Amino acid sequence: MILVLNAGSSSLKIELFDHGLTSVVSGAVTNIGTQGELKLGDARQEVTAVDHAAALAAMLGALDKAGHPISALDAAAHRVVHGGTILTQPARLTTSVIKTIESVVPLAPLHNPNNLAGIYALQHAAPDLPQYCSFGTAFHAANPEVAIRYAIPKTQHDAGIRRYGFHGLSYANMVAEFGADLPHRLLAFHLGNGASLCAILDGKSYATSMGYSPLSGLTMGTRSGDIDGAAVLRMSKAFGEDETDRLLNNASGLKALAGDNNMKTLLARDDPDAKFAVEHFCYWAARHAGSALVAMGGLDAVAFTGGIGENATPVRDRIMELLACFGDVPVHIVTADEEKQIARDALTLIAKGQ
Incomplete structure (x- = not known):
């Protein structure tokens, strides 16, 4: 056990x-x-x-x-x-x-x-x-240097300011669940209250939307996703560092756009704010996907995981509609199971005598 x-x-x-x-x-x-x-x-x-x-x-x-x-x-x-x-x-x-x-x-x-x-x-x-x-960061360690480095002074890069990426256990589990049927170029979405995507080439991460922290990338439940650094500095000067951190991580995203970070509730609503929040979520997921496709040189299949990715059909359909310009590709739904991946990792190490 x-x-x-x-x-x-x-x-x-x-x-x-x-x-x-x-x-x-x-x-x-x-x-x-x-x-x-x-x-x-x-x-x-x-x-x-x-x-x-x-x-x-x-x-x-x-x-x-x-x-x-x-x-x-x-x-x-x-x-x-x-x-x-x-x-x-x-x-x-x-x-x-x-x-x-x-x-x-x-x-x-x-x-x-x-x-x-x-x-x-x-x-x-x-x-x-x-x-x-x-x-959670390990799966993205395979990213090439050009994908992980910010264009900042080397002293800051060496101090740890770089892209790391997250949701790695979810993506690793997805690769394991595909097994021998893993597509060559897979665009993977982990969509939940926290949301990210990953360009998976031959089972390895080549680019991912989250960076130094889980704040960057896609629109999320309560996180802003990508935002200009100058805007963050302005907010920090106005509200202080702690309050800016709270605003960007806990009071932004879907919650800021429509007052609710529950995608199921938003999809059931018929008001303009809810519709805009859902469209914002889908638009930015698809827009970030474009850069991921460049990183892996094309697209052979798309996979969705996470609470929204697995259960919100309208969200999946809208994202795929926005990605239709890249051609008609298979779409897969993979059950998120980070715990299973952790157990799998441990069993692999035990089998190696470690």
Whole structure:
């Protein structure tokens, strides 16, 4: 059994897989730090977990009662958002790897500390259990230098200001799910509250819409997507750095255009703001797609994943209508499953004796 953990700021999600990558059970502890809920399969119970360690202890206890004691686990695997320029492949968690994850916290200050909290908690609870990690940025490490470098002074580039890309685990899972049927030049969309696209050439990322942070690229649920740096500077002077960060990450995108970041709700509305927000989302997805097609030299197929990508047929249809100038190509829908990819990565490393 492989236990996959995804530690967020106030939640701890888990999923248990067997060695055939079949999901056995999934669950979560919510509202860490206050009264929350522990969910495991169909079971629910109220819990109060003061921190990630307490949340993990409660989850391990629930797994034990459900017939999955920690002694039955072969390994655990964690989602880590950012691996920087060093951690570009899945890895077994060692002291060195953990120190590197800690060193890139400034690149993902809202995510890596939470991911590390889950790692620390499990190390304390089960020090002899092998632990592995997979990185959301790693899939894009194959991007050529011209795709990742901003035209800024080398000192800033060397300090880490460059394009990294995100949603890499989702794209890696998509490639694995295609298997031998993977198209040569695949335009992949991960569309959800966070949205991005990726030019996948022979199974490798050649360009992606997100950059230094998940803010850039497509219009998203609450993120602005691409915005001129001078506009950000003006906003920062007017509102301060923290408020500008909040505005661009939490109060922009669909929410700013139509007062709601739920695509299902927007599609059901008939007012001009909702229609414009949906069109904005589709237009910029297709417009960014044009640059991705240049990066991989053409197009053989399109694939959609993520909550919107999988479920919002009108959005998929509109994006494909805007891309019709590139020819008629197959369109695929792939279920998003980052947890499965993390388990797959861990099993691959175990098979190699790592």
